[in-house]
Structures are given as structure tokens and as C-alpha cells.
Amino acid sequence: MSAFAATFRRELSLMWAGGGALTPLGYFFGATLLVPLAMGPERALLAVAGPPLIWIAAALAMLATLERLFQADLEDGSLDQMLLSPAPLEALTLAKGLALWCVVGLPLALAAAPAAIALQAPVELVPAIVASLALGTAAFAGIGLVGAALTAGVRRGGVLIALIVLPFFAPPIIFGAAVAGGEQVGSAMALVAGCALGAAALGPIAAAAALRLQAE
């Protein structure tokens, strides 16, 4: 378990040193800013379309962080060290996913509150939007682990990751946007949580299988 904690701490400090959530947050706010510019500032229109677009912006901001997730480890040999360690690689990829969620996912979920208010979402829905995004970014992180691990050896794999990962973002986006839209909030929230748990359970296993091949 100490290997898990060490990997988690290493990831946290690496991500922190790399600017932490600053870049994804900037991306997120920049994309949110474009929404009213493209759609016009009409309140009623924004209130309907804004929250789902927040989900899209968060998904894309998450996506943008994935390219380097395992590539750096592959290049500097950290991945070989992880493979040599007696700890199962699945646990270490889980630690990396957890770190990604803490450093990028949770700040994005919190940043959704001001973004939702700015896009005229009903104020009473804002806590639900934040909570659903906290779960949704966990699902994105779990799915993203797989995409990042599959493309770790590909140079300029960013577009490829997007192509691989985006169709699998469909379920959390569907349920999450339903929460944000205020439709069937309870069951939709439960289903986002289900997506997050499923991605957290299966993502690290698939990512570890892919990483073993990358290092061969």
C-alpha cells in the first residue's frame, strides 16, 4: 500500500509542479466564456443550454490533460520502475487516476459553480451540478486512463486519445447533463455515480494491461 501512497504523492507533486489545475481551469473558463458569445446573452436560452455545455467544457478540459499522463513515465523510465515494483501495476495506475481526479477533476467540479451561475443556471441546481461533475470527472479520469495508456507510445497522440475516449464519455455525459438540466436528478445522479464506480474499477485494470505492453 505504501507504493500506492508514494505513487499518489509523486503524481500530486508532479502535477502541482506542472501548474496543477491551472491550465485545465483556464481551458474550462475560456470555453465557458465562448458559450454566451456564440449563443447570445439571452437568459432563457443560456439557462437551458448552459449547464450541458459546462459538462462538455469539463470533459474537453479533462481530455486535454491526458496526453502526457503516461507518456512522460514511458520516456523517463518511471514506467519500468513501476513494473519492477512488487506492487501491482493496477494499484499504481489507480493512484495516478486518483491523483488526476484530485488535481484536475475536483477543481473543475468546483469551478462549475461560478460557471453555471454565469450561464444563468437556476441557483438551486448549482449544488447538484457540482456534485454530478465531481462524480463525472471521476468517470472521465477512469476512462481517460485507458485512452492515455493505449496511446502512451504514440507521438502527438492527443487527437487519437480524443477519438478513442470520446465515445466512452457518452454515458456520464448523458446522465450528468440530465442532472444539470434538472430532469430526474436523483436517478441520473445515481447513474453518474455508477459510471464513476465502473470506470474506477475497470479503467486501472485495462490501463495496466496496456502499459505492460508499452514497456515490452
Added chain:
Amino acid sequence: MFSYLANPARFMAFSAWAGPIFMAAAAVLFAVGIPWALIYSPADYQQGETVRIMYVHVPAAWWSLGIYAFMGGASLVGLVWRHSLADVAARCAAPIGATFAGVCLISGSLWGAPTWGTWWEWDGRLTSMLVLFIIYLGYLALWSAIEDEERAARLAAILCLVGLINLPIVKFSVDWWSTLHQPASLFRAGGSAIDPSMLGPLLTMAGAFFFLFAGLLMFSMRTAIFRRRVESARLRASQA
């Protein structure tokens, strides 16, 4: 049968005659099925002649799903037993499946224009077929992005299996979403018992599509194996 064919030499001997036979079977079934579907089967009392699009659309939809399941099985065999022929099978099936999915989407769009009055409707089935099509594209893109063939095969197999687990979830979520967003569906509920006069040509066309897939798969796998042999021969020649 599959373990028998797992030997590449045996597969080459089998596919040498199986490929043309499958293609001939497809040609016969198309020769029967196309006139049956386009001329001799009855027009729908509501949709008129446009219902004939179904005879292309539905088999393409069935087999694009069937081919993905086949790729999933081949990927599992390739991963577990490290069998290169299974990798080749999955790789060669993918473009055919992607084409079928594309045919399904395009024919569905052409069918939707006269019957639904729109080229595209965000219906549950259309949407999940579009997701499947994008998954196919991602699979092909991953395969072509990685140079080392063996590594590409294994990584693509992992992606294929992840997709196989995910497809029912995507399907469920899209159905949940479309019932949430859509008013009463344009498909008549309960009226799905298809008339025998349409079932005959539909099944014939489905058989034709299957043999088309099987024949194309044989030829494409043979090409891939020949290419591999040429490359290794070239490598040996350059080292000698």
C-alpha cells in the same frame, strides 16, 4: 473448427477455397435477395416503396454489431493465447464492420428523409450506431498509429474489449436518454411483428451480407498474411 484453423498454413489452405465460395454464396444470395426485396416483396401500406431501404439498412446494422462481437472474440483469443491469426482476423474485420456501420447510418438517413421527414433524428438507435461507428474509427486509428505490429495488435485488442464491455452501457444510456428527450417514438410500438412476405427477403439479404463479410474477411486476411511473409522475406534478404 477454430482451433483447427489456428494453424496459419491450414488457414491459408482453407481460405484459398473458402474465400471464393463465400463470395459466390454472397453473389447468389444477392442475386435472389435484391430482386426479391426491390421488386417482388410488397410495399408497406404506410411507407410505400421506401420500406425497401430496410433490406439494406437492417442487415448492415445487424452485421456491424455482429462483426464487432466477432472482433471482441478474436481480440480475446489474441490476448490470451497470443495468437497472431486472431489478431489478423480482428484487424481485417474492422474496416468491413466500419463500412457496414457507415452503410447503416447513410441508408438510415436516406430512409428517414421520406418517412420521418428528417435526414437525422437523435433517436436512440441512430445515436448508438453512431457511437459504434466512432468506436470503429478509434480502433482503426489506434492500430495505424502504432508502428510495431504485434504491440498494435495487443493494444487494439484491449481497446476492442473495453469497447465490448462499454457498448451495452452506451446502448442503455442512449436509450434512457432518448426516452427522456423524445416524444412518442415514430416507430409504432408493438407493431414490430414483421410480415412473412418481408421476412423472406430480409433474411436472404442478411445471409448475403454475412457471406459478403466472410468472403471479404478471407481475402483481406490472406492479403495481410502474404504481406507479412513478403516483409519477413525482404528482411531476410537484406540481412543476407
